[in-house]
Amino acid sequence: MPFRLWMALVCFAITVLLNATVKAQNEPPKPAEIVVNGSGGAQEAGSKKAFFEEFEKRTGIKVVATSPPNFAKLAAMVKAGSVEWTIAELDIEEAIRAEQMGLLEPIDDKIVDRSRFPGEARTRKYVFSRAVYSTVMGYRTDAWPAGRGPKDWKDFWDTAKFPGPRAMQNRPVDNLEFALLADGVAPDKLYPLDVERAYRSLDKIKKHVAVWWKTGAQSAQLLIDKEVVLGTAWNGRYFAAISKGAPIHVEWNQGSLKESAFVIPKGAKDAYWGQRLFAVMTEAKLQAVYANFATYPGLNLDSIQFTDPKIAPQLPTHPANLPRQFWQDARWWADNGAAMEERWAKWVIAK
Amino acid sequence: MSARRQGWGPLAAGALPLAFLGVLFLYPVARLLLLSVEDGSLRAFERAAADALYLGVLLETLKLSLIVAAICLVLAYPAAYFLATASRGWAALGFACLLLPFWSSILVRTYAWxxxxxxNGVVNRLLLETGLIAEPLALLNNEAGVVVGMVHVLLPYMVFPIYAVMLRIDRDLAAAASGLGASPWRVFTRIYFPLTLPGAFAGSVLVFVIALGFFVTPAILGGGRVVTIGLLIEDQVRRFLDWPFAAALAALLLAAAFLIQGTFQRVLRGETRWH
Structure with missing residues (x-):
């Protein structure tokens, strides 16, 4: 081997070694495990398969998944200075609120490469947009053949044309929008929400809602058990039920699109390793693995090309589905969410 | 010397459980109650009192607990009578039926309901297939479902006090009454039933007070439409993180429980004195 080539190789080796040691010196010590608090279910299983196992392989740090997301608990932990979670999932509007309240660690763009994320998802300082999901309606196909059931929220509210018990989430988010759409508000004229009008509309559907669900698992199970014939759920929950053979049809029309948010609570132990997990979660191929499993597409625009073409029509971002839904205004909910939650809690228990 | 030993003995025996309750129960409860007046004001209580909604939920909870206690009493009385009078074999079977569910997790039992x-459940399918009903009955996700689930969980708490009292009843009393010419019905209403009343009262208070704080069963079987004070407290803690308000609601619940317990106890004492 010529001398020059030798020298080049040696230099290269030294650089690699130096880089590795410098990196190792800058890295905080590795914990045995980090905790990710998310919404469980297929999302957790998908995250394990797509991201957590990969992260464990690369770093040797075990990822422990807990659930469900809980904004109040996160706020309490940060205030008490005892944060159990390295990473926590929140609704996007809750995440923005948490940011405003100073409860979050900033996302380190030197570690987390979001350059291929669109719009605000790329630039949010404290919030990592992990995927897009949609709250959609679904119905049992033995109540109405697929495609012949309710097509929009007006139909959902029309108990004469589409009789049967319904299920909705026990929260104001999405439901206020659905109520306004049912009352004839155009999807592009939703915000700022006319709250009074929304509640007047909700009053009309209230007695037909057999169950106000609290967990994602419950939302699909209610349809599987025939407890209700028509309901709302996050799209991935219906997908998981349908892939196990449940006779459910998903109506994408007027679905409520939003990003799911992951954050690092302020004062979280091993925050650095949380950032490193985020870095893994930005990778296009891994996001596609996740989307194929949970039907929640990631924000990396390149991930689309790795997505299974058979799964693609089940994604909220598929060209056939995307334009039929509306984007929820996270800012409006960040500003009004707390008051809305309180009003909802009272409304739902009032006779 | 011996009197002194007797004096210290019970205290020594009770020291550990007392310390346990003091540290792990009384202290946290006191802390929780203090939370409700944390900022030195009664704002949390004012808020609870100002909104008819919260008092309404408290009343609903009282009503629900009363219904559950009443149904438990009606079911438990004959069951306890059976256990107290049946032959050894039958009584063993009866106890097995009562205790096996009691030993399984409340969550499992509640989800089973x-x-x-x-x-699309067992009851509705049976009724639909036999043509007794045309539309499924609403038995779940409403008050009926919650009552059924709570009665199931709480029934043993009613059976045992009544059973214990029934065991202690001197059978010669009934024999003497019938020997003096009383009909079986008269023996029951004048002798047996009054003697079992302390057990029935004790069981009713126990069931009623436990039912007041029930949380899991209404959460699972109520479908978000049956709201008890326990669920409301959970909501305040978990969703709104309003600990002072949650503590105020808990204090109201505790006060209601004490009030009812105290009233019943007074009635109960009067009852025993009357004998």
Missing amino acids: TIVLGR
């Missing part, structure tokens, strides 16, 4: 009571 969703299979029985659902629109």
Whole structure:
């Protein structure tokens, strides 16, 4: 081997070694495990398969998944200075609120490469947009053949044309929008929400809602058990039920699109390793693995090309589905969410 | 010397449990109650009192607990009578029926009811197939489902006090009454039933007070439409993180429980004195 080539190789080796040691010196010590608090279910299983196992392989740090997301608990932990979670999932509007309240660690763009994320998802300082999901309606196909059931929220509210018990989430988010759409508000004229009008509309559907669900698992199970014939759920929950053979049809029309948010609570132990997990979660191929499993597409625009073409029509971002839904205004909910939650809690228990 | 030993003995025996309750129960409860007046004001209580909604939920909870206690009493009385009078073999079977569910997890039992009571559940399918009903009955996700689930969980708490009292009843009393010419019905209403009343009262208070704080069963079987004070407290803690308000609601619940317990106890004492 010529001398020059030798020298080049040696230099290269030294650089690699130096880089590795410098990196190792800058890295905080590795914990045995980090905790990710998310919404469980297929999302957790998908995250394990797509991201957590990969992260464990690369770093040797075990990822422990807990659930469900809980904004109040996160706020309490940060205030008490005892944060159990390295990473926590929140609704996007809750995440923005948490940011405003100073409860979050900033996302380190030197570690987390979001350059291929669109719009605000790329630039949010404290919030990592992990995927897009949609709250959609679904119905049992033995109540109405697929495609012949309710097509929009007006139909959902029309108990004469589409009789049967319904299920909705026990929260104001999405439901206020659905109520306004049912009352004839155009999807592009939703915000700022006319709250009074929304509640007047909700009053009309209230007695037909057999169950106000609290967990994602419950939302699909209610349809599987025939407890209700028509309901709302996050799209991935219906997908998981349908892939196990449940006779459910998903109506994408007027679905409520939003990003799911992951954050690092302020004062979280091993925050650095949380950032490193985020870095893994930005990778296009891994996001596609996740989307194929949970039907929640990631924000990396390149991930689309790795997505299974058979799964693609089940994604909220598929060209056939995307334009039929509306984007929820996270800012409006960040500003009004707390008051809305309180009003909802009272409304739902009032006779 | 011996009197002194007797004096210290019970205290020594009770020291550990007392310390346990003091540290792990009384202290946290006191802390929780203090939370409700944390900022030195009664704002949390004012808020609870100002909104008819919260008092309404408290009343609903009282009503629900009363219904549950009443149904438990009606079911438990004959069951306890059976256990107290049946032959050894039958009594063993009876105890097994009562205790096996008692030993299984409350969550398992409550979820099992969703299979029985659902629109597509065992009961509704049976009634639909036999043509007794045309539309499934609403047995779940409403008050009826919650009552069924709570009665199931709380029934043993009613049976045992009544059973214990029934065991202690001197059978010669009944024999003497019938020997003096009383009909079996008269023996029951004048002798047996009054003697079992302390057990029935004790069981009713126990069931009623436990039912007041019930949380899991209404959460699972109520479908978000049956709201008890326990659920409301959970909501305040978990969703709104309003600990002072949650503590105020808990204090109201505790006060209601004390009030009822105290009233019943007074009635009960009067009852025993009357004998």
